[in-house]
Amino acid sequence: MKRYLLYSAPLALLWCFVHGDVTILNFLFGLVLGPFVIKPFKPLYKFGQEVSFKDAISRIPKEIKYFVMLIIEIIKACIVVGKIVIQPKIDIKPGIIAVPIDTKTHAGITAIANTITLTPGTLTLDVSDDESVLYVHCIDASDPDGVRESIKHDLEKYILEAFE
Amino acid sequence: MNSLLLNLALLFMVFAMIPCVYRVIKGPTVPDRVIAVDAMTTVIVVMLGVYSFVQGSVFFMDVALVLSIISFVGTVTISKYLDEGVVL
Amino acid sequence: MTSLLDHIPILLIAIPILMAAVMIFLRSIPALQKVLNVFVTFCMLVLSVVLLEQVWTNGIIVYEVGEWGKYGIVLVADLLSAGMVLLTLFVSFLSLVYSLEYIEERSLSSSYHSLFNLLMAGLTGSFLTGDIFNLFVFFEILLLSSCALVVANEKGGVTKSSDKMEATFKYLVLSMLGSIVMLIAIASLYATVGTVNMADISVKVSAMSASGTLPWHIYAVALLFIVVFGNKAALFPLHYWLPDVHPTAPSPISAMLSGVLIKVGVYGMFRVFFLMFTDTLYMFKPIIIILSLATIIIGAVSAVGQTDVKRLLAYSSVGQIGYVFLGLGMGSVYTIAASLVYLVNHAFAKGMLFLTSGAIIHHAHTRDMDKMGGMIKSSPVMGTMFLIGAMSIAGFPPMGGFIGKFLLFDAGINEGFYIPIAIALIFAVFTMFYMFRAWMKMFWGESRDTKKYGEYSSHALSPLLTVPIIILALGVLVFGVYAEPLIALAQATAAQIVDPQPYIDAVLTRVVR
Amino acid sequence: MTTLITKTITKICVPLVILFSISLLLAGHNNPGGGFIGGVMFASIIGLLYVVFGLDNIKEFFNPDWAKWFAFGLLLSCITAFGALFVGHNFFRSAVEFVHLPFIGEIELVSAGLFDVGVYFVVIGSLLYIFKNVGDDK
Amino acid sequence: MNNTLLSFTIAMLFGFGTFLILRRDIIKVVIGLGVLSHAVNMLIVSAGVFKGTKVPIIVGSSGEHGAADASGTVFNDVLADGVLAPVVSAGTHIEYVDPLVQALVLTAIVISLATTAFILILAYRIHEEYGTTDLRELRRLWG
Amino acid sequence: MDPFNVITLAIFLPFIFAGLIPAAEKILKHYVGWLAAAVALASFLLIATVLPHVIHDGPISGAVPWLPSVGLDFGLYIDGLGILIAFLASGIGVIIMSYSNGYMSHKEDLPRYYMWLLLFMGSMVGMVFSANTILLFIFWELTSVTSYMLIGYWRDKPESIYGATKSLIVTAAGGLVMLAGFLFLHSITGTFDIPTILQNEALIQTVKDHDLFLITLVLIFIGAAAKSAQGPFYIWLPNAMEAPTPVSAFLHSATMVKAGIYLVGRMHPIFSGTDAWLILVAGTGMITMVMAGFMAFRQTDIKGILAYSTISQLAYIITMYGYTTYQHPGIGVAAATFHIVNHGTFKACLFLVAGIIAHEAATRDIRKMGGLWREMPITFIIAVIGALSMAGIPPLNGFLSKEMFYESSVEMGAALGSPYTILIPVIAIMGGVFTFAYSIKLISGIFLGKRPKDGLPKHIHDPCATMLVPAAFLAFLVVLFGVVPSIPVHNIVEPTASGILLEPVHLHVKLWHGVTTPLIMTIVTFILGILVYSKYDALAAWQDRFNARHPRISVNYHYDAAVDNAKTWGHKISSVTQPGTIKTYINAVLILIVVLVCIPVILLGANIIPQTLNFDIAPYEALLMLLMVVAGIAIVALPGYLPAIIALSALGYMVGLLFIYLKAPDLALTQVLVETLSTIIFFLAIAKIPQKFKEKIPTTTLVRDVIISVAIASTVFIMLINATQGIVSPFESLSHYFIENSLTLAGGHNIVNVIIVDFRGYDTLGEISVLCLAALGVYNLIHSRSEEK
Amino acid sequence: MSSIDIVLELLSNIVLIIGLVFVFLGMLGLLRLPDVYNRMHATTKIGTVGAFGVMLSILLKVGFSPMGVKALTVGLFLLLTAPIAAHMIGRAAHRHGVELCKESIIDEYGKSYK
Ligand code: NA
Ligand code: NA
Secondary structure: OHHHHHHHHHHHHHHHHHHOOOOHHHHHHHHHHHHHHHHHHHHHHOOOOOOOHHHHHHOHHHHHHHHHHHHHHHHHHHHHHHHHHHOOOOOOEOEEEEEEOOOOOHHHHHHHHHHHHHOOOEEEEEEOOOOOEEEEEEOEOOOHHHHHHHHHHHHHHHHHHHHO | OHHHHHHHHHHHHHHHHHHHHHHHHHOOOHHHHHHHHHHHHHHHHHHHHHHHHHHOOOHHHHHHHHHHHHHHHHHHHHHHHHHHOOOO | OOOHHHHHHHHHHHHHHHHHHHHHHOOOOHHHHHHHHHHHHHHHHHHHHHHHHHHHHHOOEEEEEOOOHHHOEEEEEOHHHHHHHHHHHHHHHHHHHHHHHHEOHHHHHHHHHHHHHHHHHHHHHHHHEOEHHHHHHHHHHHHHHHHHHHOOOEOOOOOOHHHHHHHHHHHHHHHHHHHHHHHHHHHHHHHHHOOOEHHHHHHHHHHHHHHOOOOHHHHHHHHHHHHHHHHHHOOOOOOOOHHHHHHHOOHHHHHHHHHHHHHHHHHHHHHHHHHHOHHHHHHHHHHHHHHHHHHHHHHHHHHHOOOEHHHHHHHHHHHHHHHHHHHHHHOOHHHHHHHHHHHHHHHHHHHHHHHHHHHHHHHHOOOEHHHOOOHHHHOHHHHHHHHHHHHHHHOOOOOHHHHHHHHHHHHHHHOOOHHHHHHHHHHHHHHHHHHHHHHHHHHOOOOOOHHHHOOOOOOOOOHHHHHHHHHHHHHHHHHHHOOHHHHHHHHHHHHHHHOOHHHHHHHHOOOOO | OOOHHHHHHHHHHHHHHHHHHHHHHHHOOOOOOOHHHHHHHHHHHHHHHHHHHOHHHHHHHOOOOHHHHHHHHHHHHHHHHHHHHHHOOOOOOOOEEEEEEOOOEEEEEEHHHHHHHHHHHHHHHHHHHHHHHHHHOO | OOOHHHHHHHHHHHHHHHHHHOOOEHHHHHHHHHHHHHHHHHHHHHOOOOOOOEOOEOOOOOHHHHHHOOOOOOOOOOOOOOOOOOOOOOOOOOOEOOHHHHHHHHHHHHHHHHHHHHHHHHHHHHHHHHOOOEHHHOOOOOO | OOHHHHHHHHHHHHHHHHHHHHHHHHHHHHHHHHHHHHHHHHHHHHHHHHHHHHHHHOOEEEEEEEEHHHOEEEEEEEOHHHHHHHHHHHHHHHHHHHHHHHHOOOOOOHHHHHHHHHHHHHHHHHHHHEOEHHHHHHHHHHHHHHHHHHHOOOOOOHHHHHHHHHHHHHHHHHHHHHHHHHHHHHHHHOOOEHHHHHOOHHHHHHHHHOOOHHHHHHHHHHHHHHHOOOHHHHHHHHHHHHOOHHHHHHHHHHOOOHHHHHHHHHHHHHHOOOHHHHHHHHHHHHHHHHHHHHHHHHOOEHHHHHHHHHHHHHHHHHHHHHOEOOOOEOOOHHHHHHHHHHHHHHHHHHHHHHHHHHHHHOOOEHHHOOOOOOOOHHHHHHHHHHHHHHHOOOOOHHHHHHHHHHHHHHHHHHHHOOOHHHHHHHHHHHHHHHHHHHHHHHHHHHHOOOOOOOOOOOOOOOOOHHHHHHHHHHHHHHHHHHHOOHHHHHHHHHHHHHHHHOOOOOOOOOOOOOOOHHHHHHHHHHHHHHHHHHOHHHHHHHHHHHHHHOHHHOHHHHHHHHHHHHHHHHHHHHHHHOOOOHHHHHHHHHHHHHHHHHHHHHHHOOOOOOOOOOOOOOHHHHHHHHHHHHHHHHHHHOOOHHHHHHHHHHHHHHHHHHHHHOOOHHHHHHHHHHHHHHHHHHHHHHOOOOOOOOOOOOHHHHHHHHHHHHHHHHHHHHHHHHHOOOOOOOOOOOHHHHHHHOOOOOOOOEHHHHHHHHHOHHHHHHHHHHHHHHHHHHHHHHHOOOOOO | OOHHHHHHHHHHHHHHHHHHHHHHHHHHHHHHOOOHHHHHHHHHHHHHHHHHHHHHHHHHHHOOOHHHHHHHHHHHHHHHHHHHHHHHHHHHHHHOOOOOOOOOOEEOOHHHHO
16 A cells, blocks of 8 residues: 555656646546556565565655756757767777676666766666666767766766665 | 747748658668658657747647657558558 | 437447457356347347448438437448448358357457457447548457457367468568558548548538548548558458458358458448548449459459369359449449449358358368369258359349349449440359359369278258358349348438438437536 | 667557557647547557557567457547436537536546547548457468 | 649558558558558548648637637528539638548547457457467468 | 230240149159159140140230340240240150150259259240241350250260260350341341231341341351251260250250241241242251261261251251242142151150160160061061151151152252252252161161170160150050151141241142152152162262261261360460560550550541640759659669669659758658658668569660650650640639638638648548558568468 | 746747757757667757657646646657657668678677577
């Protein structure tokens, strides 16, 4: 039940969003609709695990922090790649770098992978089978260790806070 | 001024589609073409957004919404096919 | 609740659609499926009789779906459409009964019933609709349902599934071209007159023609409908799919395809040209006559060269549909009536022949006539039935086919179409030749080499197979011996076709909410 | 197999898109959308689920008989259209009813909406039936 | 919608589609049919008869309101007393684009999706039976 | 009883009993033949009861409605001609069916035999009494079919099948041609009813003066000639001898072949007295008479002789019916009619004898026989009577009609004047000479000379009474009619001739007229006949040489070539027209489209470029369209599946964008969704279809395809720019209604959606049915191979 | 028009222009960058971010009206899904043998799955 509510709340919000009309009524309707939509796919969501609302709510500030960081990173990096693109002669040293990660949960790995992708200059190609290494394509791979370092410290830290 | 800006924006975006079409034709690899189409849908989403605002009509935004979701479905399917040679 | 009888036109279309859905829910209870489907189809047959009777006594019936008048979609039951519906349901009912034994069990229960129902809906819907775009929709139903049914599994599996696939592909591609042409025509028409209601189009095209403002492209649009309906009816040079598809389909479906489905094309020509484009008829008729003669020749000559019994029957359908089109192309009340009589007789005879061929295939385990012979001893009933059908197709009295040929030739000569009738006559001899040759190949002569081709099946034919055949055979005989009701109906129908005003009045003079 | 990253995002998307599809279905009469569009959305996200997780894996816990879905849709559409016959009208005669509900306000009940729901189910059922049949065919 | 460039584009697509359905490869033919169906859909939309520029969705929160600002057209096609009035005398300016063609195209699109799905699976089965996608070899049925 | 009812009963009695035969056989076993004979007798007697009425009051008509909508009744016209042939059919029917009881083995499929015999007899009777051409045609074709069934009675024998096929093709095709003639007659006279025409002189004159007279006559005569084995259509009759001998006797000498004669007699009043009639009918008759006589003479099979003899004898009758001039329309009618009777008797008699011989001697080859008169004296006597009558020896009936034939030939020659005064009698004599020669050959070959050492059964004797009595009875008639000709002449020949000539006829037929020209001709005939008979070997050698040198002179050669090669040719043609390559088929459709659009352009001289071309378009839309064209080129040009499909998908998204510009959000939504889905389905399919094949397009193909594509594109372009010139004033679109009422009546703001779920929701019902169909169809496709494995 | 509105208007126009430029640059990158991996950098980030910017600008223009909310949703969806698409294609490309461009200096992925 708790699970349902936990999943339904964001869904209800999204229901309002796709409806284009954020009202209490719409939200409640979405809340009612949510469990029915999730129910058939229960096994996808590890319903056995215990959850706590407190935990979920307590993470919200950290999540916001993460997003802010993300946006800044993105804008910074966009400019970098934009510059490369409009150079008269493109001079890059790309390459694929293996980046070990500590994150364990799927949500966390996904978040970090997506974050890497969204920040220009790096792009997650794959995650190793044991879920411990990300393979990242860098538009500038001249310093592989630097890249590994920056991902480890700048990104993963926030993600661990926000999602685990 | 505003409307001129937005009309220019539309024209600009159609220009942005040219590289996509170019990549679809030129390739050279299939993944190139796939990302070209994927990029094209992004451009179309942008155009839909702008157009929606130009026309003052929310209806086109619905299309943008659908397209932003659905194009991903297509791309993932093609990628799986490219990777594994099967779809289902 | 109003009387059910007021809603017959829509019932004839919507009930099969409903049944298609119900049949899927009943997949696990095949027996109930069979009983229910046969029962409901029979009820529809009865309803179609009632509909024809109503139209006969009360004139044209217009049914407004959704009560939107010409703004929505109207169903129009005039003598032509009601008659075609009756014919459809008669052949369908018998084919359905036949299928219960003929189609493989699993295929039957899982999809066949639904597909068959949708095929029926497609047919009745095409005949009854008064809306040109709706006709397109129902054509698509016809196309896909027939394609899906062609690949249905039959018991015994004499036809290779590769053949089915190939035939279906050709059919589908050519039909899709036809659909595209139809859409072009409908769109152009709409852009010019602003409506898709056939009666409305008719009024507007006539008005333009009367005031001299009929644009030339309306003629082109009209002629494009030849492609659309010619494709359905296998008019030369749009016939290519037919000799591939009709033989490879399971026999009851062949009967449906040859018996009624290709008639949809003929129906469409009547509807479109004699209702909507009466002012283009002078351009249309010679084209149709030329194409129909080509169809007759191609069909007859090719049929002579066949050794596969079903392929022969299929080519024969091509040739015979040419005769129907000949009557249509000559375009007077009498020739149209003749063409209609011909059409009905062909439906009965060819439907029956295809059903019989199914039984023959069950008996001989092959479609190749060279591998048959002397079967009159082992299968006298099928021999007799095939003979009756062959005689009818060949135009021998006292079978219905004779009445059709006689009326057609008489009408043609009356109208002064000497050369077309001469050609038609010459190829009628071909028809006679190949039908009887086929009969003799299968039923006369020495029994086949059993070492090479195996014994004939010793199973007694199920009554589910024989009874429909015999009923159709009786129909063939009755239409030959006592054709008066059919001819009278055909003449009344033809008169109605040639004079579209009552149709237009019926559709357009009504209060729209 | 696809990666866990894709799987995770797909998981997130599934209920979301289903909700969206319902929204499109309900909005249809007054906004762009409707049964077909909603149905295709639904079908494509389930299709994505099949693609990303593998058909067999999904079938273990989520295996509806899609044929029944489209049959239900067809039945529903047909019955809706037939409904008018029972109140003395022609087939497909639509009914529009404005119902006033407490808290929620005016709600517009349109029989055509029910028909659209039928369309929705047909689209979902038929498309996924095709996917499943082709996917099962090895 | 009288627009020569649009017509030209549609015609070009018809040409491309036609060229493709004349190819020997079964998938090419199917692709050609896809192009043709795009072209024909655009053709139908371009057959719309109104010169309006508004999306055919009546904007307004409630029923009564929406109807009033619908078009301002006088709807005049009353066919009463057995008198046929085949033409309407509406004629006033319509702000919307033609909704009917859009509805027709919607139907056409869905149908072409269904057909495409069927023909593709058919192509797969043909490949399975014949081991090739060359249509020249797809001629076991001839004569 | 009313004569109409009597005749109706006489017609349908055999039909009814034919249906009952299989049931009766269960009870009567092999005696079922006697039942059939009794039915025939009943019919005969029924017809006989009408004869006095006809003699007394002239022709009788009657009708019941049958197909009133096309002006057709079930109408009977009972006159002498009809009764004559009906007598032959039923009377000889009685004899044949009795005879068959002895001839047919009990192991044979008797019900089928008697059923078809009765059906034939009924059809024959029905045909001769039919008052309208269509009824006549129906019964006519029924005789063809029944004859076909009887010829093919032993249906596993290739010869039977060959003979049956030939007879059906020739006679039924001839029948169809005749039908065309009847239809022409209908279009000239406006009626199908024969008595209506016969009783209206003005109408007959109209026919004779009509432009279509000649074609009508030719068509009808072809039918008659085919049935009576005249002219080139004789070919089927010799092969029809594969039938059981009683059948040959009945159908192929006495009755069915008389149908053509009957038709000539029936049409005589309408068409005779014209040059065309004379040339066509008498000309065909004379040529056939001589040629068939000669061929009969060359045969060695008894039935072969009799078959060709039948052709020749029928040609006598045809010739005589052909003897007309404007002044004398009916020179040979009486003689011809009398010969019908006589030929019916002596030829049937000879056939029965042939049956007896074949039955007893187990062969029909006269070269293997000889001297049989000792062993079967009664048969010998009967045979001699029949043969001598055929040869025209007094005092038998054949002599009488032969005399009349010569007489009318002389008269005809005289009427035409030189050189025909001599020519026609000479040809008549030639016919007689061969007749005489083969008649003698027949008797001497079988009964005279020495019995061969081997090849014949040990004990040959006269057959049982069942077989002998019918033959003897016919022989008796031959003698009776010869000695007392007034019996047939007054009772049947005169009424018949009156019926044909439409005026009372009185004949004075006697054995001895004194020494007249015909008698001299007869004597010449006998002398020449003996001469020819003695020169058999020389003649045979000459003919064999001739035939070897000119194989194409034989009609059979052409028939066999046509039928044997029909399948090959049909298959060759169908292989060309139906080559199996779908591209050919598509091309045909495309070319037809272009042609059909061009036709009105040419016929109307239309201006294909309209006045207003609108190039007003926002730049971004123009650019988008350009991109769409480029994407289209990509789809065409990219050889791989994946690139082409991806390009198609790009095009699809652009189409969606274009829909946006066209203010169609619903469409755009649907378009992008469908595009994605179809791309997925494309990949679903090609995941199982590896691209092994890459097409290399030869230049010629490329040029051709490009031309077709350009043609289609131009066609569409021209159609479209014309069609989009705007709605023709003052019409308005249905859409007004939708816009106006979408909210008020259907409660929806989205007009497009309201149209698809409400105004035109019925379309959508169809559309979702199509979706269900696709799903079920895919199921069927996938599961269509389960059965095989 | 209040000053906030003016600021918002200005801000939104700036964001719009930035977004459009980004999208355009992304597409330019698609055109110019040497291999599929580098091109993906351009499209899936600059493109996506640019698109997000445009949507954001619309939100700023219209506020939390249905259009604005939907625009925001569109932006979020793009951010959520675009990386996955890139990830899937890139992975497939690499595993399917699409070579890195010649300028590339390191490939630590290649050995992991072969
Ligand atoms: Na001898
Ligand atoms: Na994307």
